Amino acid sequence: MEPRFLTPLTAEEQRAYGLSNPAPMAMADRVRFSEIDILQHVNNKAYLDWFEALRVNYYNSHFRHHFNGEEPRHVVRNADIHYLREMVLGETYITTARVLSFRRTSYVLEQQIWSGDLRASMVGVMVFRTADGSAGYPIPESLTQQFVDVDGATQAG
Numbered sequence: 001m002e003p004r005f006l007t008p009l010t011a012e013e014q015r016a017y018g019l020s021n022p023a024p025m026a027m028a029d030r031v032r033f034s035e036i037d038i039l040q041h042v043n044n045k046a047y048l049d050w051f052e053a054l055r056v057n058y059y060n061s062h063f064r065h066h067f068n069g070e071e072p073r074h075v076v077r078n079a080d081i082h083y084l085r086e087m088v089l090g091e092t093y094i095t096t097a098r099v100l101s102f103r104r105t106s107y108v109l110e111q112q113i114w115s116g117d118l119r120a121s122m123v124g125v126m127v128f129r130t131a132d133g134s135a136g137y138p139i140p141e142s143l144t145q146q147f148v149d150v151d152g153a154t155q156a157g
Contacts, residue, residue: 002092003028008061009094019114023096024150025058031091042087047120051081051111054095062150063143072128072137077106079124091115099151102144105129105136107153 003009003017006029011022019026035046059074087093093115100108106127113120128137147153 003094005029008057014094014096017094017114018116019094019096023098023112025054025062025098026094026096027054027057028092028094031087031089031093033089036089040088042091044083047081047083047113047122050093050095050113051079051122054097054111055109058097062146066140066143066146070131072130073133075127075129077125077127079122081120081122083120085117085119087113087115087119093119099147099153101154101156102139102147103156104138107139107147108156 003013006027009017009026009028014022014026017028029050031042031046035042035049037043063074064071093113096112096114098110100110100123102108106125109122109124109126111122111124112118128139129135130137144155148155
């Protein structure tokens with residue numbers, strides 16, 4: 001059975017596709033021809049695109065409503081990516097996202113790509129900045145509470 005593509009997957013759907021620890025956000029898709037390199041494997045850039053696409057969807061569906069007035073900038077400060085196993089044309093995969101920890105203006109996001117087993121992972125520091133980018137923007141309490149309740153995140157330092 002194929003997963004629902006480009007639609008958030010429930011915890012039950014994630015478990016059905018072999019993810020033992022369902023994430024707050026997960027979506028399935030399939031490797032396209034345009035994502036293949038000369039060696040007939042997925043190009044490393046494609047993984048970054050997949051992570052970004054899910055991160056934007058996660059932000060829009062789970063974070064955005066916590067901000068009133070002018071929204072802050074939401075930027076990637078750094079990202080540590082591990083490519084674990086190659087992927088090929090037509091392969092179905094699931095990309096996941098969860099917040100691991102947070103501080104006053106930033107949080108650590110873990111993302112993974114699964115296709116039977118873990119294929120790639122990314123841990124990144126995401127930072128909220130004021131709309132003009134001049135200063136850090138404190139994460140609203142309602143959002144940090146969501147990080148704890150939904151993602152299982154912890155407050156750091």
